Amino acid sequence: MGKFTISHEINCxxxxxxxxxxxxTFNEELFKNQLGFPRYDIVEQRETDQEVFRKVVGQPKMELPGPVAKLIGPGFSYIEEGRLNRSTKVWSWKMTPSTMADKLRQEGTMRIEPVGDKKVRRVTEMTIEAKVFGVGGLIESTVEKQLREGWDHSAQFMNRWIADGKAG
Known part of the structure; x- marks a missing residue:
């Protein structure tokens, strides 16, 4: 099982x-055009006084080692369900993969910390688990690498989006 933390500074x-x-609009631009996802759809988003809930269906662009690609299959996708707890200001999510849902687990939390005037640090803690004999570690390290790259890219894109005045 792989647990790791990623943090980025966002200028807002x-x-x-x-x-x-x-x-x-930001999410569709980020996932489809910046990260190259063949599919990214927000299928549900609702807000209450306690939380914001969002459910997404995504098909990531993936570069996988041969044995992992063969195992996961060509049309790999996932359903992500996430919740922002309004009182703790923590976003937590769980992803359910389209293949091997009983063997693959990815979930995490994200929070922000103020680090100055008009600047926050986004701190993301993730867990990846692949219970697959022989290639579980390879799956976990491959997914971690891709997630780190994707989150790095998303921070850069979010900062550009804000700098370009698109944050409204």
Missing amino acids: DAETFWKVFFDK
């Missing part, structure tokens, strides 16, 4: 961060 205040994070 907390209110702007969450506004952009939940913006449909």
Whole structure:
């Protein structure tokens, strides 16, 4: 099982961060055009006084080692269900893969910390687990590498989005 933490500085205040994070246009641009996902659809998003809930169906662009690609299959996708707890300001999510859902687990939490005027640090803690004999470690390390690259790219894109005045 792999557990890791990624942090990035985003050039905005907390209110702007969450506004952009939940913006449909931002997410479609990020996942489809920036990260190259063949499919990314927000299928449900609702808000209450306690939380913001979002359900996404995604098909990531993946570069996998041969044995992992063969195991996972060509049309790999996932369903992500996430919740922002309004009182703790922590986003937590769980992904359910389209293949081997009983053997693959990915979940995590994300929070932001103020680090100055108009700047926050996004801290993401993730867990990846692949219970697959012989290649579990390879799957976990491959997924971690791709997630780190994707989150790095998303931070750069979010900062550009905000700098370009698209945060509203």
